[in-house]
Amino acid sequence: MTATIADVHAAGTRRVSVARGYRFELVKLVSQWRIRLLVLTCWIAPALFVAAVSQQSSLPVDTLFGRWMHATGWAGTLVMLGFAGTWALPLLTSVVAGDVFASEDRLGTWRHLLVAVRSPRRIFAAKALSSLTVILLLVAGLACSSAAGGVVAVGNQPLVGLDGHLLTPPDAAGKSLLAWVCVLAPTLALAAIGLLGSVALGRSPMGLLLPALVALAMQLAQMLPLPVAVRVALPGYAFIAWNGLFTNPAQLGPLLIGIVVSLVWAVTATALAYVLFLRRDFTNLTDDGSGRRAVTAGVLPLVGLVAVTVAVVAAATPATGSGIEQDKVQGSVATAFAHLYRMQTQQLNRPDVTEAQLQATATCNKGGGNLAAQGPGNDWRCVISWHLPDVEAAGTAIYQLDVTADGRFVADGDGPKEVNGYFLVRTPTGDAPNPLWQFDGNVELLPTTRKG
Template sequence: MTAVMTRPAAVPVPPAPTVHGLRFELVKLLSQWRIRLMLLGCWVAPALLVAVVSDQSSLPSDTVFGRWMGQSGWAGPLVVLTFCCSWVLPLVTSLVAGDVFAVEDRLGTWRHLLVAVRSPRRIFVSKALAALVVTLVLTIGLALSSVVGGLVAVGDQPLVGLSGQSIASGDAAVAVLLAWGIALVPTLAFAAVGLLGSVLLGRSPMGLLVPAVLALALQLVQMLPLPVAVRVSLPSWAFLAWRGLFTEPTQPGPIVLGVVVSALWAVAATALAYRLFLRRDFTDLAQDGLGRRALAVGVAPLAALLVATVAVITATTDASGSGIDRGKLQTSLATAYAHLYRLQTRELHRPDVTEAQLRTSATCDKGGSLVAASASSGPGTDWRCVVVWHIPGARATGSAIYQLDVTADGRYVADGDGPQEVNGFFQVRTSTGDAPNPLWQFDGSVELISPTSKG
């Protein structure tokens, strides 16, 4: 009689919980010296920068809201936001999301991670969520630090908007926080592109640079005379669209389009990274990422998304040409001048007037008499405008000349060119001392796309 030996049935081991994987990925990220250094810098450097710059006699007037840093504590966070949208936020996404998958290729730890987690899907989710959490913490640090620095150094005074209007401190606080929230959406889009680059390129250093290189390329593209439909379809447009919160009336069209486009890029790039990551063969130890062949798989869908977005915006909005024309510029300039004239009146302790009493209007031309009237559109440094207003209680009218530098994104800088007693000097003399002349030089914004749709 013989005994038959039977093996016990193998009990399947369930994958590790996603929460444990997320905690593990957060520990790995926060243990890196560069992440810790960024955390320290994002939570401390903006406050120090705003406090130091606000106390200087020479302010960054070439930056939006820079000339108001000494007058309102809410201007500093917007100056920091402008700088962060250009360089800091794309760099943050490069160092966090652009390396979250590539680090496993460099260290050769994919096999150990798969054995521990036992689910490629949960590995991807854990890494993506860890990159999202760290990116959020860094961005929130930049916002809160700059706000604290501005309020401590200058105070909670009203802010002058891009239409010359005075924004109460409470409304300014809400608008500043909303502006940072809007900028967070394209930051997530660049983070998603970083995830995609990290999956595609493996241990190659180019995967780490993908978001930063994309941001630099888009900045160069934004300087070109592109049609407004193409400009708004770029994932970086929301980095500029937040300015519409500080105009009167607000400019919701560009803001909504910028947020939607950035969100679409974030979803599309994350979905592509997820799909390509699950298709990777982790049993091949010689495989380093998915290779150059997979670049077309990752780049082509994003290019198709850009083309589709341009087509939809062109078909459903009033987007045409550069979006900058004489009528929009004259209306924006006249509105800003009327508000700033009242601000100057209060500084000089003159009787207050209303915009209705001033009946301000502006006449602009581009390129002088050498350019036809029909060609007065588009960005350029050759805009010349004459502002006319009515003086209450007198038959005479006042006039002032401005040279305008209009950029392709709709921002313009109006530089006063006389008369001297109105906009000819940087400061005006008041009964309490010299004060900044709000009419000497000021920023404005033209709405490139209005919310009115075709048909």
């Protein structure tokens, strides 16, 4: 009898495993009406949005790949990716990770949870893993739904890259999927910041808003003319560095740096949240984790991490200033124009030419030549020249450029009208969008990552 009672007592005091705690926390999360609503929205709304926009007469041409939503279904998922990195993913991480610990403070259920699990370490692991699972489910919904909506509405057609070259449908699908995978790294960084805010600030609403505020601050920083080393060293840069996948050759340097920096942020913020959680006094009902320790153990280490990553990136890359220089702009514009000129040639059923035969070059200045030809701005002007076989006179075209601080530019045709003067061109099969009227491009901020 004594042995039986001892066995029952031992079984009753056995700690709950991480796997069991994870399942419990996951059920708690998905049982919340707002989480269920987010899951349904992420798996349904993107498809409807992309399909509806793709059928409109006016497209979001100010959005990357927005001008190609009529031409291919893969443009829609990339438009959605740009929107998600700016707004959706920061808000989703705030709702999920930013509330996973604070909800226990609001409900006053920490004592019950500790009695049931008997291990703060396992509680932290279960909550972190369950929130990560839900976030991955939401990101997967955004990617799959937007891709399906675009392909069903428009079709599985080739996609024009950021340097004007044409990606085959399988290549476009693979790179679109890879772009969504790449933004998981900064999403994990924001989720880790949400965990840190939820632990450090307790029931305070600032913990819930922290990932969104950090993301907004990083977006504002990307809009400023900061040195390229500072821009690339921020985890938010990975939300836009996937653009480099859609050039040939791919501009992988900034993307890889952004992913590594984001993962370092994710590990650091999660470790800080873990340490703060283990040091918390759960016997004090008035202690919800907020206070001066949240600043010293939470904010200051992340500020120091920014300084370290900026120093490492500055030492590892030769780029200085904004990274936007005259020769880079000229090379990017000429390359994109040559690819798109061939596309227009095929539309008009003219004899095909190669990029080598065209020998396209660009001469660009800023501010009418009165300013140094470097840095972002909407006052860039480029004159493109090219040659056709058996034609002595060189062709020329003028473009006005708006170059943003992250290296993306929009080239707007300014004549001659036969080349880039009209939105549509007459083809043997009817009117079609003129690829040379307006086009997007990307200036690589780190020149050493590009070959040839």
